[in-house]
Amino acid sequence: MPAAMPSERPDLYVVARILEKLWRVGEPMVKTRLQIAANVNYDVFSKYLSWLISRKLVILVGSQGSHERVAITEKGRAAYRRLVEWIDEFVRGQRSYQ
Amino acid sequence: MLGIATGSTILIAILFAPRLSLGIVAARPEVVQSYLAYELRCLQYQVSDKPKKIVTNVDKLSAIELHFNSTTRGTKVSYRALPTQTGWGVIIAPIWLVMPSFLTLISAPLIYFKSIFFVKKRISPLLPKDGFLRELPRVDDIGTLLVTCAAENHRLFTDAYKAEKTSYWNAQGYIIMAGFLTSLVLFLLLSLMSTEADLMSKTIGALIPAIIGTLAFALPLMWIVRLRYKPRLKKWNIWIERMGAVWRKEAAKTAPEESAPSSFEILVEAAKEAPLWNKTRRKAALSRDWGAWAIIFIIVWFGIQFTISGIVQLMSTIAGASSWHFIYNSILLIAGIILIIGAWIYYRHWKRHIEEDLNKELETWKHSLEKLSSRMEHFLEEL
Numbered sequence: 044m045p046a047a048m049p050s051e052r053p054d055l056y057v058v059a060r061i062l063e064k065l066w067r068v069g070e071p072m073v074k075t076r077l078q079i080a081a082n083v084n085y086d087v088f089s090k091y092l093s094w095l096i097s098r099k100l101v102i103l104v105g106s107q108g109s110h111e112r113v114a115i116t117e118k119g120r121a122a123y124r125r126l127v128e129w130i131d132e133f134v135r136g137q138r139s140y141q
Numbered sequence: 142m143l144g145i146a147t148g149s150t151i152l153i154a155i156l157f158a159p160r161l162s163l164g165i166v167a168a169r170p171e172v173v174q175s176y177l178a179y180e181l182r183c184l185q186y187q188v189s190d191k192p193k194k195i196v197t198n199v200d201k202l203s204a205i206e207l208h209f210n211s212t213t214r215g216t217k218v219s220y221r222a223l224p225t226q227t228g229w230g231v232i233i234a235p236i237w238l239v240m241p242s243f244l245t246l247i248s249a250p251l252i253y254f255k256s257i258f259f260v261k262k263r264i265s266p267l268l269p270k271d272g273f274l275r276e277l278p279r280v281d282d283i284g285t286l287l288v289t290c291a292a293e294n295h296r297l298f299t300d301a302y303k304a305e306k307t308s309y310w311n312a313q314g315y316i317i318m319a320g321f322l323t324s325l326v327l328f329l330l331l332s333l334m335s336t337e338a339d340l341m342s343k344t345i346g347a348l349i350p351a352i353i354g355t356l357a358f359a360l361p362l363m364w365i366v367r368l369r370y371k372p373r374l375k376k377w378n379i380w381i382e383r384m385g386a387v388w389r390k391e392a393a394k395t396a397p398e399e400s401a402p403s404s405f406e407i408l409v410e411a412a413k414e415a416p417l418w419n420k421t422r423r424k425a426a427l428s429r430d431w432g433a434w435a436i437i438f439i440i441v442w443f444g445i446q447f448t449i450s451g452i453v454q455l456m457s458t459i460a461g462a463s464s465w466h467f468i469y470n471s472i473l474l475i476a477g478i479i480l481i482i483g484a485w486i487y488y489r490h491w492k493r494h495i496e497e498d499l500n501k502e503l504e505t506w507k508h509s510l511e512k513l514s515s516r517m518e519h520f521l522e523e524l
Contacts, residue, residue: 055517056406063403066283082402098524120283122524123405126517127286130408133415133513134293136505 053094055126057081061091062100062115062123071104071112095119149236149245156222156253160208163218163265167272170209173216176274177207179285180267182292183392189296202228202248203255205264215272220264222256224249284394287404291388294411298384301418302377304425309370313363320359327351373421380414383407412513416506423499433491440484447477 064080065072078088092113095101100119105112115123166173170193178188178195189196198204204223209216224232232252235244269275331347387404451474455467 053521055521056403056409058521059405060403063405100524122520124283124286126405126520127283127290127408129513129516130405130412131286131290133412133509134290134297134408136509 053091057083057087057091058095058100059123059126061095062119065101065113065115066120066123071114073110073112077113145243145246146236149243149249152246153232153249156249157224158221160219160221163207163220163260164268165212165215165217165272166268166274167215168274170211170216173218173274174207174209177218177264177267179288181263182288182388184263185389185392186263187296187299188292196223198225199256199259201225202231203252203259204228205256205259207264218268220260222253222260224252228252284391287391287408288388290408291384291391291404294408295381295384295388297418298377298380298411298414301421302374302381304418304422305370305373305377307425308421309366309374312366312370316359316362316366320355323358324351324355327354377418377421380411384411409517412510415510416503419502419506420499423495423502430491430495437484437488440480440487444477444480444484447473447480449477451475451477
C-alpha cells in the first residue's frame with residue numbers, strides 16, 4: 044500500500060488503478076468500492092480523489108454524502124488510454140526485434 | 142531406406158509448402174490481419190504479428206501461418222500449415238538418422254492435419270460468410286490494447302522461459318559430454334597404467350574407477366547448474382502465469398475482484414523485465430542457430446577425420462614409407478588441423494557477431510524503457 048500522496052506527485056499506479064476500475068465498470072461507482080480497488084486507506088484515497096477531480100479526470104455524481112458516486116470523464120478515459128498506448132508501443136518495439 | 146528418406150522429404154514439401162485459400166474479405170489487409178489477430182488472442186492463442194502475415198501456434202508441434210494479400214475485391218486470406226520449431230525437430234530428426242525416416246511419414250501428416258483441423262474449426266468461423274466484417278476492434282480501444290499487450294507479453298515471457306530452458310539443457314548437455322570424454326580419457330590412462338595381465342580384469346579395473354571419477358565430477362556440476370537455473374525458470378514461470386491471468390481477464394472482459402491489481406500495473410512491471418528476457422532469448426539464440434551449428438559440426442567432423450587419419454597413416458608408414466605417402470599423409474594432417482582451427486575461428490566470429498547484436502538490442506531496450514519511464518513520470522505533471 045503506497046504512503047500518503049505527496050502534494051506535487053501522486054503515485055501513477057494508484058491513479059491508473061482508479062481510472063482503470065472506473066473505465067472497466069463503465070458506470071459511476073460508490074467511493075468505498077473504488078477505494079478498495081485503489082488499495083489505499085480512505086484518507087489517501089480522498090486526497091487522490093480530490094486530485095483527480097481537480098484535473099477533471101473524474102467527476103462526482105449523485106447526491107452528496109454516502110450516496111455520492113464517482114464517474115470517469117472523457118479526459119480520464121483518454122488519459123488511461125494514453126498510458127496503455129505507451130505500454131503497447133513499448134511491447135510492439137520488442138515485437139519488431141523478433 | 143534412402144528411398145523412404147527421399148519420399149519423406151518430398152512429402153514435407155507437398156504438405157508444408159503450398160498456401161491454401163481461406164476466402165476474400167472486403168476490407169484492407171491490415172484491418173483483416175488485426176481483426177484475426179485480435180480474435181485469436183481473445184481465444185487465448187498466441188499470435189506472432191509479422192508484415193502481411195500472422196503465425197499462431199496450434200499446439201507444441203503444429204502452427205498456422207495466415208497471409209493477407211490485397212486484391213481488387215478486398216483481402217485474400219490464405220494459410221499454410223506449419224510445424225513449430227519442436228515440430229520441425231520431430232519431422233526432420235528421423236530423416237537425418239536415415240534408418241527410422243519412415244517415422245516422418247507418420248509425424249508430418251499428423252502435424253499437417255492438426256493445423257488444417259484448427260483452420261476449419263477455429264479460423265474459418267471467424268471470417269464472415271458474406272465477406273463483410275461487421276464489428277471491427279478499434280485499434281485505439283483500451284480493451285483491444287490491453288488484450289494485445291497481455292497476449293504479446295505472455296508470448297514474450299513464454300519465449301524467455303523456453304530460451305532459459307534451452308540454455309539449461311545445453312549446460313547439462315555440455316557437462317554430460319565433458320563427463321563422457323573424461324571417463325574415456327580416465328579409462329585409457331588407467332588401462333595403460335594397469336599391470337594386470339588378464340584383459341578382462343584390466344578393463345574392469347580401469348572402467349569402474351573411470352565411471353566413479355566421472356560421476357564424482359559430473360553430478361555435483363549438474364546439481365550446481367540446476368541450482369543456478371531454477372530461480373530464473375521459476376521467475377519466468379511466475380510471469381507467464383501473471384500475464385496469462387491478465388490476458389484471460391481482458392479477453393473475457395469480466396470484472397475482476399475489487400482489490401485485484403490493475404492490468405496496467407502488471408504490464409508496467411512486465412515492461413521492466415524486457416531487457417532481461419531479451420538477453421535470455423538472444424543468448425539461447427546461440428544454441429538455436431542450427432545452421433551455424435551444422436557448419437561447425439561438419440567442419441569439425443572432417444577436421445577430426447583428417448587429423449586422426451593423417452596421424453595413424455604417418456605412424457604406420459613412418460618407417461620405410463615412400464616420400465609421396467609421407468607428403469600425402471602430412472597434407473591430410475595439416476588439412477585436418479586447419480579445419481579444426483577454422484571451425485574455432487568461425488565459432489568465435491559467429492559468437493562475437495551475436496554478442497554485438499545483443500549489446501545493440503540491450504541498448505535499444507534500455508533507451509525504450511527510459512523513454513517509457515520518463516513519459517510516465519511527466520504524464521501526471523502534464524494533466
